[in-house]
Amino acid sequence: MLVAQVSADQAIIDAKARFHPLLAGSGMVVSQERLASEVGAAILAEGGNAIDAAVATGFALAVTLPRAGNIGGGGFMLVYLAEQRRTVAIDYREMAPRSARPDMFLDAQGNVDTQRARFGIDATAIPGTVAGLLHALERYGSMSREQVMAPAIALAANGIRVSADLSESLQARAQRLLADPASAGYFYRADGSAPAIGSQLYQPDLAATLQRISDRGRDEFYAGKTADLMVATIASHGGQLDHRDLASYRVVERQPVCGSYRGNTVCAMPPPSSGGVHLIQMLNILENWDLRSLGHNSAAYLHRLIESMRRAYADRSRYLGDPDFYQVPVLALTDKGYAARSAEQIPLDKAGDSAAVAPGLELQESFETTHYSSWDRWGNVVSNTYTLNFSYGNGKSVAGAGFLLNNEMDDFSAKRGAANGFGLLGEEANKIEPYKRPLSSMTPALVFAADGQPLLATGSPGGSTIITVVLQTLLNYLEFGMNIAEATAAPRIHHQWWPDKVFWEQGISADSRAILAAMGHQFELAPRVLGATMSVSRQQQWLQGAADYRRSEAAAAGAD
Incomplete structure (x- = not known):
């Protein structure tokens, strides 16, 4: 089902139909297939x-x-x-x-x-x-x-x-x-x-x-x-x-990549996934602004999202690969100081230029992936x-x-600067070598409250869009106070440095797109849906499962 064929209101209705609350003393699984x-x-x-x-x-x-x-x-x-x-x-x-x-x-x-x-x-x-x-x-x-x-x-x-x-x-x-x-x-x-x-x-x-x-x-x-x-x-x-x-x-x-956002801890997959590093990197950049005051999916908010994505994917092209073969600068990329400097370099009145945005450190993946989350009565989470x-x-x-x-093998860089099947560019860090693991965008993620208790398990298919889909789901949940069904249903955008385009789903307002276009952003309607998160969250004594309406057979199932 293409998102272009679904209104924003219908998306919310579909999402609520796949929203499954259950007492936390039970357990839940959410996957792409019932x-x-x-x-x-x-x-x-x-x-x-x-x-x-x-x-x-x-x-x-x-x-x-x-x-x-x-x-x-x-x-x-x-x-x-x-x-x-x-x-x-x-x-x-x-x-x-x-x-x-x-x-x-x-x-x-x-x-x-x-x-x-x-x-x-x-x-x-x-x-x-x-x-x-x-x-x-x-x-x-x-x-x-x-x-x-x-x-x-x-x-x-x-x-x-x-x-x-x-x-x-x-x-x-x-x-x-x-x-x-x-x-x-x-x-x-x-x-x-x-x-x-x-x-x-x-x-x-x-x-x-x-x-x-x-x-x-x-x-x-x-x-x-x-x-x-x-x-x-x-x-x-x-x-x-x-x-x-x-x-x-x-x-x-491996040790997960973890960072903090507004008092919560976010953990995700380390290299050879690029997902965890760049999820934390983008959250760090975005934490420099009061996003809630800008309004969800407003032009001002989306501009900051796009520019954060542009910089993260530029870094991905150069610095990410299999850590058993290449020394990935994880700490430098996820450093809040580096993020603050990146935020300062983002012009707030015009679009950035991908040709002018290079990987920023100074140093001496089908859309048909699938994700699922599980949560048991004892609080173990996958x-x-x-x-x-x-x-x-x-x-x-x-x-x-x-x-x-x-x-x-297509997820390796077959040639320096050549795009793979998802349009992602790569360099030396992800070159083909025997027994090496190809770089991935898969981003299984967990969010923890200030007391260390798990709040959310999520992830998505979507090739190169996975990281930005997970990012927006977390922001919807943590920044804008949406429940997991609302956070899942909200329309999404994606930018990955090259091609220098903003892909969008129906539901992103024409007014916001017009303002952003006047700033120099180039928009293209996503030819298919952007990801499909399968999530379980904890809200007080309740577990809440949300199977993304973007996959027609997705379902949340509880062990009640």
């Missing part, structure tokens, strides 16, 4: 904690939301452990295979071959989802693999009802998916048509793969039969990723974002195993 949310809520109702529910939801989404839910991709998970009052950042981002090299996607003229970088078999990086979900379960969960994976196995084996959203997305990607015999067999009828709305989609090969993982754990995916099927499929397409690469994959626990990159990844499925391969 069945997966219900799976997570059922795990909570059975006595599982937020981590158990998050793992169960992640595996369920691999069945019910194949364009983004996955076992062939990777992602990031923030976990707040209530008893320890500690937040853990779990990095299960994909890694480049050992055959990767900086020039692997350049043609004879030295230009980026975007078809190979985005849809070729060598666009596949080593998947991290299975390792990451099982790592979280084993370290912080309370249930067994068999318990949390059983719902996903049943959904794959017994079939799911094809929703309008699933049928339409398969129709939209038919040309790419039908070109691969395995994908064609898994997702389409014999005549090449997408399954009809209301029909059943059975995934027996995926059910068998999930059952093997449930029985044997991580080793099955990275060294067992599933690994054999994956390597055989990649080799059949001429790819290089092999058994040694799969065996080399590792999950990393914010998880994972992806195949593009919708349905590179379109190729593992024959005999039932799952799609990712195309995350």
